[in-house]
Amino acid sequence: MKKLLLFGLGGCALFTVGILIGHFAIQQSDTDTSPVWVPEISQDVDESFIEKFIAEVDNMEIERNLKELTKVPHMATTKGDEETVQYVLKRWQDPTSGLDQAWREEYLVHLSFPDKNQKNSVKVDATLLLVTEREKNYTSDQNDPEVVQPYAAYSPAGHAKGKLIYANQGKTSDYEHLNNTLNLTGTIAIVRYGGAGRGAKAINAAPFGVIGVLVYTDPGDINDGLMSDLNETYPHSWYLPPSGVERGSYNSQFGDLLTPYLAAKQDTYRIPKETITGLPPIPTQPIGFEDAFKLICELGGEPSPESWHGGFNCTYNVGGPGFRASSIFNNSDVKMDIYNKEELKNSSNVMGVIRGSVEPDRYVIYGNHRDSWVHGAIDPSSGTAVMLEITRVLGKMVKEGKWRPRRSIIFGSWGAEEFGLIGSAEYTEEYYTKLFERSVAYINVDISVFGRYAFHSSVYDNWLQYFNRSSPTYGLIPNVGHLTGAGSDYAAFIHFLGITSMDISYTYDRSKTKARIYPAYHTAYDTFDYASKFIDPGFTSHQTVARTAGNVLLRLADSLLLPFNCSDYAESLEQYLQVALDNFQEELSKHGISMDPLKSAVLKFRLAATNLDRVIHQSDFAKETPYKIRRINDQLMLLDRAFLDPMAFPDKYAYRHVIWASRSSGLATFPGLADAFEGAKNSGLKQDWSKAHKHLSIVAQAIAGAASTLEEVI
Amino acid sequence: MKKLLLFGLGGCALFTVGILIGHFAIQQSDTDTSPVWVPEISQDVDESFIEKFIAEVDNMEIERNLKELTKVPHMATTKGDEETVQYVLKRWQDPTSGLDQAWREEYLVHLSFPDKNQKNSVKVDATLLLVTEREKNYTSDQNDPEVVQPYAAYSPAGHAKGKLIYANQGKTSDYEHLNNTLNLTGTIAIVRYGGAGRGAKAINAAPFGVIGVLVYTDPGDINDGLMSDLNETYPHSWYLPPSGVERGSYNSQFGDLLTPYLAAKQDTYRIPKETITGLPPIPTQPIGFEDAFKLICELGGEPSPESWHGGFNCTYNVGGPGFRASSIFNNSDVKMDIYNKEELKNSSNVMGVIRGSVEPDRYVIYGNHRDSWVHGAIDPSSGTAVMLEITRVLGKMVKEGKWRPRRSIIFGSWGAEEFGLIGSAEYTEEYYTKLFERSVAYINVDISVFGRYAFHSSVYDNWLQYFNRSSPTYGLIPNVGHLTGAGSDYAAFIHFLGITSMDISYTYDRSKTKARIYPAYHTAYDTFDYASKFIDPGFTSHQTVARTAGNVLLRLADSLLLPFNCSDYAESLEQYLQVALDNFQEELSKHGISMDPLKSAVLKFRLAATNLDRVIHQSDFAKETPYKIRRINDQLMLLDRAFLDPMAFPDKYAYRHVIWASRSSGLATFPGLADAFEGAKNSGLKQDWSKAHKHLSIVAQAIAGAASTLEEVI
CATH class of the missing domain: 1.20.930.40 (Transferrin receptor-like, dimerisation domain)
Structure with a gap:
């Protein structure tokens, strides 16, 4: 789950920190008769410490973190996930650069997986198999046996057979448009990613009689139209190879689905599975554009409206329903066999804290999820690599006795985000009151770097140049977006708990690419190799994010007066x-x-x-x-x-x-x-x-x- | 609305104040080099100030307050209510003994009144009128034209005619019992107060086909069986005269009924009236035992179970349905004509504050409602008289510059409590977050003195003797009840806002009387005359309550460490x-x-x-x-x-x-x-x-x- 935001912020704007800090340092008494605590409680943020922090943030350390985190696929609750739990714990418990404390918190949560023994399949006429088990191998990563078959998490298992139709992005208006001229009952819809939430594409379809949904990534939406893996796509560029499939959760709410408003502990009451709402009611499966191309360009019926066309060199016919008479598929049905299974699994958050010296009961929370769909180099490990570098630098200062924040800092490495922000949501349910009372802010750095976008000058100047707004008070200033959705783990903090939240990432130049998101998103190509070659060679953008997020974190933790305007x-x-x-x-x-x-x-x-x-x-x-x-x-x-x-x-x-x-x-x-x-x-x-x-x-x-x-x- | 509690407390027990205070006074620096604020912020509660406060609390002042407050009937939103608004404002804005600030806050709320032009009536056979317009006059008070006709607030207007049955307390089990042998369809039930909430008596009745409900006060429940106004009842004793009728709200939730979870301002969204739940679905009317006696002892059918019998010297027959053949009423129907009207009216809270010196953003809230059913000498003016004495003593100290609390104190004189705790509930809805974040505790003193109960020794010793419990930790200690209901204005504070609350009153010796509550409750006999002759001659019990509540208030406001255990x-x-x-x-x-x-x-x-x-x-x-x-x-x-x-x-x-x-x-x-x-x-x-x-x-x-x-x- 992701939403693109350059810098998103719910709540008081943080960008005035530079204006606010420094004004309010309390004059310190230097006599012995004053209570001993007077100097300490009057200490404001130390600018030289922030400079030192910035200097210490090391791009090579981030690269090492990322390499370690992405060694193997680490989908939530798998063996690979457990390895990352151990790694984060080891780092945060390190005697020379760890935090004051670190521990694991487990929740028993409702997840959805494909069946390892019975692969999901999509066939035309019982012969042409469209869904392969895994993406094509280019580096050895795609061959890892732990690469999960592409699937739509929370799609029901089931078998659907019917004529194919093309339904654009699967919005209600798309189905309504088709329904004007076609009988959709018993059809299978193929739709492209974008325009509507994943689960919504199937939820919208069912009322029209559609019995199955295929979702694909159109090269027009992700690859600026490029489609060939001979020279155009990864490993030749950052573009998605033809066999790449975007996995994802097709659940439309956040948190564990069986324990609404309750932390999902062993004995917690669970609602009956059949009462869950917001899931696809019909079998749903994502496929690559290699397969989608074969289907869509063979469809019969009328050409679809121009705005429905993507990157394929055909007219995106809506379907007869079904294929055109002249197609190699002739009048064939499409058949989906989906074997997804729902399971209760233990998912772990890893928590770490640095205790505040003066106001330990004020929390600045910094978090990111740890689980990926496959290797997850960008999503989420680019964020975790940054977080681990921030904790290394700060942990070292704490262990050396050189610094301790005024307020407490809590770090959260959340589990099972990809299935619906589950780890962070369960955490907020379990500790609702404590977090409500004491949290200053939540900083989320999930995908830290979305793409290459060279900084010519300071973060501030770039921000001002590329993402600005006109304020009645200040004139042209860097823009701070609003966190109105549930794209990452900030959702429970801002929407459920009302904690001022920020989501930070480094994005790419949208004037140079129309890609909906970085092309390897949620595929088996989101690897260390991909990240280090095409997203951030040298890891300097990661370093910039670590410095920026750490800077914000330190000002929130150390300023005498909170930097909110x-x-x-x-x-x-x-x-x-x-x-x-x-x-x-x-x-x-x-x-x-x-x-x-x-x-x-x-x-x-x-x-x-x-x-x-x-x-x-x-x-x-x-x-x-x-x-x-x-x-x-x-x-x-x-x-x-x-x-x-x-x-x-x-x-x-x-x-x-x-x-x-x-x-x-x-x-x-x-x-x-x-x-x-x-x-x-x-x-x-x-x-x-x-x-x-x-x-x-x-x-x-x-x-x-x-x-x-x-x-x-x- | 009232619930009897000697001392009720939700939340942390306050009775350990004596143990906690005094331990934690911070050593004060007396040098000039320490910041000037060090001594002030370290100041603990001043015991000598509490003693001074206790000495200043004057029973004669309380008596004068009560006399002024009860001059005329002051039902919510009437002219008399407005006079009490003005009086409280005048007292709290007094230049020598007022508070820092006092003001009025208005809400437009949904109330229910009888029709002045068309009186509610209950007749037997169109001749015997059972409900008189007003209680019998003994002092001139009952003759005041502003005495409201006894009625069941929020009973629907309507006309019901049917055979009478006696249904004990109107519990579901009571109707079920009758239903075993009688057909209740089309009957009118007469029930006594007690055992079930007012509104519940009619809500429980309707599913059995009952079409109207009469509610009366049985002399066995209120008068220890005494019934004669020649020498047994007021003005000869505290007992209820035969014509006395307990008015009350038959609404079963608290707050304005049309604006759930929203403060009832002019333009606030109001739900359709027909969607209100928890109101009597059938016409309902309270009557005096003078009238009830005539009905119940003429009933036919079987004698009711022994436990259903009250103070009348008859067998409380359940009804044929209807009267016995030998009755003067023979086979007559009972006919109810109810003309209650619902109206949107402006109701006022009066608010007053003393700003805290060190922690002004911590609030100790003290409140009571101001509105009564008639003159309301005990309910609520005994509480308001106490509150005004507390504010007089504290206001004077503040105006003279002798004292200022560490934390802020907010006083609330709530409106329209009798209709369903409306003023306090709207206040908590309007200022939810602020109160949630900053409130230390809410102290409620509604009826401050329920009856005569001479103290032989200290409050503590009496409390220990008459209302104690055995604690595993402390042994025998004074008991602190739990505020699990919605008997007075504490309800929104403890139940909706989770603010630690206390309800304080001085009650009577239950070994000496079985009265369900003080007998003049919600009748035209709850007057200054009644209070000063039969509840608290000399007003020393009021004084004790003022001292006790003020003591608690000051410890909550001034203790360095909050007195919660x-x-x-x-x-x-x-x-x-x-x-x-x-x-x-x-x-x-x-x-x-x-x-x-x-x-x-x-x-x-x-x-x-x-x-x-x-x-x-x-x-x-x-x-x-x-x-x-x-x-x-x-x-x-x-x-x-x-x-x-x-x-x-x-x-x-x-x-x-x-x-x-x-x-x-x-x-x-x-x-x-x-x-x-x-x-x-x-x-x-x-x-x-x-x-x-x-x-x-x-x-x-x-x-x-x-x-x-x-x-x-x-």
Whole structure:
């Protein structure tokens, strides 16, 4: 599960750290009569320490980490996964460069695997076998017996036989379009990745009578159209070879599916499997474009709309249903035999901590998943390699007695992310209250480097040049995205727990490639060889990410005043409000629904944020009590929590943040309101307008409540 | 709404304050080189100040407060209510004895009133009118035109005519018993107060075909059998005169009914009225025992079971249905004409604060409702009179610059409690996050004095003598009850917000009277005259409550270390666990459900509590940093919050505390588990055993999560 974000951040913007730090160092008393703890508690972030940290981050160490982590395939709960558990534990328990403590936490979780003894297969007419067991071998990696057969995790086992149709990206609108002219009952749909979530492609299909779904990666979407493995694709370039298949979870919610809102321990209550929602109801299987090409370009029926066409040199006919009469397949059916099995398996998180010196009960959390689909050099090991380099440098400083953070730092190496962010979600369920009360922020670095994108200057200058926005307050500034989805392990932290979160990665130049994601994603080609040749030769981009993420981590852990800027939050709310007013106000007012409470709430928030900023800038922290500093830090730290409402999205599992929750609407505004408004607009039903009114009240109340936490505390 | 509790406390026990305080005063530096704030932040509670406070609390001031508050009837949102708003505001804004700030907060809430122009009536045979407009006048109070006609708030308007039956307390089991021999369809039930909630009496009745319910106060339950107003009842004693009627809300949840989980502001979304649940589905009306006697002792049919008999000198026949043939009413029907109307009305809370000096972002909240049914001398004005005396004494100290609490104190004078704890519930909805993050405790003093009960010695000694328990740790100690219901405004604080709460009152000697509650409760006899003659002549019991509640308040506000003892919480959990094991383990194990996770969780909690106690007792707070003190205080303050689970009780509005939530089961143990177990035991259905398993997981996870907040913070 991934979502592309250059730098995504939910919550207070962090990019003003450079502005905030340094202003508030408390004047230290140097007499003996002052309590001994006065100097320590007044210590601000040490810029020279950050410089030292940056200097120590070593690209060659990251390369070594990556090589070790990617020796063998390490899909969740396999032998290879256990080897990475042991490796991370060994590193974090190292006597000279480890953390204060490291341990393993296990959850018994519901996973889905192909059957090793009975391979999934897709056939045309019982003869042409389209799905091979594994991708074609170029380096020895693809020959490892532990390479899992490409499959759609959580697709049901089953047998489907029917005429083929081409259904573009498997969106509901795609099936509706076909349904206008074709009878889809009993057909098998082939769809390309993109446009809709993996599981959604099958969920959308079933109501139209479709009985099976094949999903493939179109070379137009991933390879800038290149298709030949003779010279165009890996190992000749970063492009995906014809036999490459994107594996993935076809589950559409996060966390263990059998234990909603409960940590999946041995004896935990599990819901009946048949009550799980959001899974493909019909057999589903991913295939490579080598196979997809053979099918799609043989289809009969009308040519599909131009926008449905990908990189194949054919007209992407929609299907008769089935193949054209002149095809080598003539009138053949496509037959899918899927043998996936669901199993309860023990999955491990590895946890490590550095205890804070002054505020050990304030946590800065840094995490990434450890499990991959195959070797996972980029996803997720590029992130783990970076994390291990950060912990090596910091661990060494701690072991040498040279440094200890003001606040505690928790590192999490999550298990079973690929199946649905399971390890991180179970962790947040098990320690909900503790994390809720004490977490300053969560930093996620999953895929740390998506591609080559040479930095000509500083991270800041590049950021400003390539990913910027125009702020009413600051003018042109680096943009910080919003974490509105569930693309990686930050989801449970921001959406379920309301912890200010950041997802950091180094991406590629989208003006130079149209690739949806790096081409080897979730295939047997995502290897150390691939990473070191085509993603980051020399590992300097990894080094840049380690330095940047570590820099953020250290400022969050060591700054006297937390580097959060709440006026930036107000700016985001004002932008959301403006979009909402422009798009909804007139129509809502026709239905007797006033947007005034939302307007007042955003204004109240803006005033409170401005006031808090004023208090911060006018305070002489050198003379203030620790309780005042803690009070303001708590206002900043807990701000995102104020937007949680466990009743806001009864249909969206574990989404509680009313500002950053996922939305179906394309409008960048309050998600519950936008979706409810569009629902009402479509149906015209009174109860749907009531839902829009309800969401308006929910979001207005959340914003007003958040504003009241920023006001003078009493 | 009231529940009798001598001293009820949810959460950490407060009675160990005497043990905890005094140990941890930080040694104060007296040099000039130490930061100026060091002495102030190290200041512990000042015992001499508490003594001064206790000395200043004046019984005559309380009497004057009560007289002023009870001049006129002040039912929620009436003119009389507004007068009390003005009075409380005037007192809290007084320049010499007021608070730092006081203001009003309004909510637009859904209330139910009788129609002034069309009186509710109950007739036998269209002639004998049983419900008079008002109680008989003894003092001039009952003649006030603002005395509201007795009614069942939220009973629907409607007309019912049918044969009468006597249904004891209106429990489901009572109707089932009758249903064995009688056809209840089309009947009107007369039931006595007690045994089941007000609204439940009608909700239970409807499925049996009953079309109307009369509710009366039996002299056996309230008057120790006395019935004559010539010499036995008020104004001759504290007993209820024959025409007295207990009004009340027949709504069974708390908070504004139209705005669940949202503060009831002008433009807030309101659910359709017809979707409200928990209200009487059939017309319901309370009557006095004068009228009830005439009905019940004329009934035909069989005598009811002995346990159904109250104070009337007759056999409480169940009804033919209807009257006996020899009755003066012969075969007459009873006819109910109910004209109650529901209205949206503005209800006010009055809020006041004293800002804390060191930790203004920590709130100790003290509250009581202001609205009554009639004059409400005892309910609620005895509590408000006490609150105003506490604020007078503390306000004066603040205005004179002699004292300022370490933490902030918030006073709340809630509106519309009688209709369903509405003012306090809306307040907690509007300020949820702020209160969640910062509240140390909520103290509720509603009815401060229930009756005469002379103290022979100290409060502590009396408490020990009359309301004690045997603790495995301490031996015989004063008992602290549990706030498992929703009897007063503490409900939203403890159940919805997980704030440690206490409900304080002075009760009467239950060995001397069997009265269910003080007899004038919710009648037109609950007047200043009644209070000063029969409840607390001289107001010394009120004074004792003011001193006790103020003492608790000051220790919560001023102690360096919060006076909470978490090992006592462990003791409660162990007692709950033992009851659960004794009653559920064998049967659960037969259904493959292990109680081990619950056992481990309670053990983990015990060990963590013991460890935290050890840390506290071994700490030399004089040398510790303010951050350590705050850290431990946060562990104590937030402990109750760890037991919140918004998904635990989907059918119980706003109940989120998995330990103290209300339960139907008679077993004093984990409520969700107990109720689910009994449900499964009754139905034998597999899905009901699954529910029991689920609740076991919910409570085990909550306890384990709470334990982890008490452990070393990292």
